Amino acid sequence: MALTPPSTGASTPVDSTTDDTESLLRNYFNLHHDLSSLYQQWSDGDANFRKRAPNFTGVRILNQDAWEALVGFICSSNNNISRISQMVHKLCLHYGPYIGTIDKEVFHDFPMPSSLAVPGVEAHLRELGFGYRARPEGWLLGLRNPDSMALGATPSRKASSGDDPTPTYKYAHEQLLELTGVGPKVADCVCLMGLGWLEAVPVDTHVWQIAMRDYKFGGKAKNKTLTKALYDAVGDHFRGLWGSQAGWAHSVLFTADLRAFSDRLVENPGAKSEDDTDIKAVKVETKDEVALVAPITTPAKRKRRSVVVTETVKVEEDPGMTAVGATRRSKRMRGFR
Numbered sequence: 001m002a003l004t005p006p007s008t009g010a011s012t013p014v015d016s017t018t019d020d021t022e023s024l025l026r027n028y029f030n031l032h033h034d035l036s037s038l039y040q041q042w043s044d045g046d047a048n049f050r051k052r053a054p055n056f057t058g059v060r061i062l063n064q065d066a067w068e069a070l071v072g073f074i075c076s077s078n079n080n081i082s083r084i085s086q087m088v089h090k091l092c093l094h095y096g097p098y099i100g101t102i103d104k105e106v107f108h109d110f111p112m113p114s115s116l117a118v119p120g121v122e123a124h125l126r127e128l129g130f131g132y133r134a135r136p137e138g139w140l141l142g143l144r145n146p147d148s149m150a151l152g153a154t155p156s157r158k159a160s161s162g163d164d165p166t167p168t169y170k171y172a173h174e175q176l177l178e179l180t181g182v183g184p185k186v187a188d189c190v191c192l193m194g195l196g197w198l199e200a201v202p203v204d205t206h207v208w209q210i211a212m213r214d215y216k217f218g219g220k221a222k223n224k225t226l227t228k229a230l231y232d233a234v235g236d237h238f239r240g241l242w243g244s245q246a247g248w249a250h251s252v253l254f255t256a257d258l259r260a261f262s263d264r265l266v267e268n269p270g271a272k273s274e275d276d277t278d279i280k281a282v283k284v285e286t287k288d289e290v291a292l293v294a295p296i297t298t299p300a301k302r303k304r305r306s307v308v309v310t311e312t313v314k315v316e317e318d319p320g321m322t323a324v325g326a327t328r329r330s331k332r333m334r335g336f337r
Contacts, residue, residue, distance in 0.1 A: 027063055028062060028063055028064075029060050029062065029063075030060050030061055030062070030063050031060070033060075035057065035058065035059075035060070038245060038248065038249075039053055039057065039252075041242075041243070042241075042242050042249040042252075045241050045242065045243075046241045046242065046249075048214045048215070048253070049241075049242075049249060049252070049253065052252075052253060052256045053252055053253075053256070055256065055261075055264040056252055056255050056256045056261070056264070059248075059251055059252045059255050060248075061192060061193060061198065061247065061248050061251060062193055063193070063196070064193050064194050065110070065194065066143075066144060066190070066194040066195055067110070067112075067113060067194075068110050068194070069189070069190050069193050069194025069195075070176075070179075070182075070190045070194060071088075071091070071110075072084070072088060073186045073189040073190055073193075074179075074181045074182060074186060075087045075088060075130075076186070076189075077181065077183070077186060087128070087129055087130065088110075090128050090129075091110075091111060091125075091128070091130070092108040092109065092110055092111065093106075093108055094124070094128070095111035095115045095116060095121070096108035096109045096110055096111040096115075097109045097111075142167065143167055143171070143172035143175055143176070143191075143195050144167070144172075144195045144196055145167070145169070145172075145195055145196035145197050145198075146166060146167065147196075169191060169197040169199050169200060172191050172195055172197060173187050173188065173191055173197075173200065176190055176191070184203070184228065184231050184232075185202045185203060185204050185231075186202075188200040188201060188202040188203070188235070188247070189202045191247075192247040197247070198244065198245040198246070198247050198248050199239055199243075199244050199245065199246050199247060200235075200246075200247045201234070201235040201238045201239065201246050201247050201250045202247070202250075203226065203231050203234050203235060205226070206254065206257065207234070207250065207254060208226045208230075208234065209257075210253055210254070210257055211234045211237075212224065214253075215237065217230070217233075217234060217237075238250055
């Protein structure tokens with residue numbers, strides 16, 4: 001892909017006479033977005049978001065380096081925060097360029113892909129607990145969102161088009177899935193936080209619980225495992241609710257559901273909001289079973305849609321979510337897109 005925005009990494013030349021700290025922080029924390037407007041937009045289309053978000057203002061998506069995000073989220077699979085930090089630290093210590101020493105503590109930068117592609121590195125990485133085979137950095141950068149302002153896009157850039165096809169979120173997601181150690185959730189984390197695709201919605205077991213509890217995914221079905229088909233259904237449902245920045249809105253609800261912040265949400269279990277009455281169900285069917293029932297919150301008096309889609313579903317085991325065994329099946333989905 002040729003439509004790749006300028007890199008925002010450390011290799012970009014910087015005028016030493018200019019303090020670019022503010023610019024760096026504004027980009028890293030995505031401060032160019034108006035959160036008040038975004039929260040209002042998401043609240044207008046989702047009663048559950050409108051109920052929970054006021055206590056969790058200020059949640060932002062980091063604009064991380066794509067390569068660091070990819071490796072970091074691969075390390076996150078089936079690991080806790082302490083273990084992830086140790087793995088990244090070892091990676092920098094063994095292969096990252098030396099930055100300096102402060103109070104006798106040595107600091108190294110994150111290693112470049114080329115540093116991990118030399119003979120002998122893969123075997124050493126496996127000894128350190130890594131199983132990832134490096135891919136060229138240019139390939140990864142080619143998956144970035146050319147319309148992301150945080151990655152250098154401008155209105156004129158967004159309006160222009162070249163001879164090469166413009167990368168899309170779906171294309172980037174599918175390309176990442178071809179990498180060893182990358183499942184749907186990790187691919188969406190990288191898309192959201194490293195490639196500028198704010199519509200990416202990472203669905204782990206935590207988000208799946210939110211979908212079942214607050215959006216009635218699952219219904220009365222006994223089997224509530226998160227298959228690839230249901231993973232896609234949850235993401236598409238949230239994109240339908242929240243639009244092109246659904247991944248950001250999803251992160252607000254993710255934060256609101258963390259146990260550490262449970263004291264911020266004090267609800268009356270006996271009270272029922274009038275917003276909760278306008279929920280319609282969508283049936284997701286497979287060839288050999290009725291999978292689960294998921295809702296769509298719609299404006300009043302909107303008629304129920306019926307769309308039939310036939311596709312082959314690739315079910316993968318992702319350590320970051322509850323998965324089923326690998327299988328292939330055809331499915332029909334009504335009222336869902």
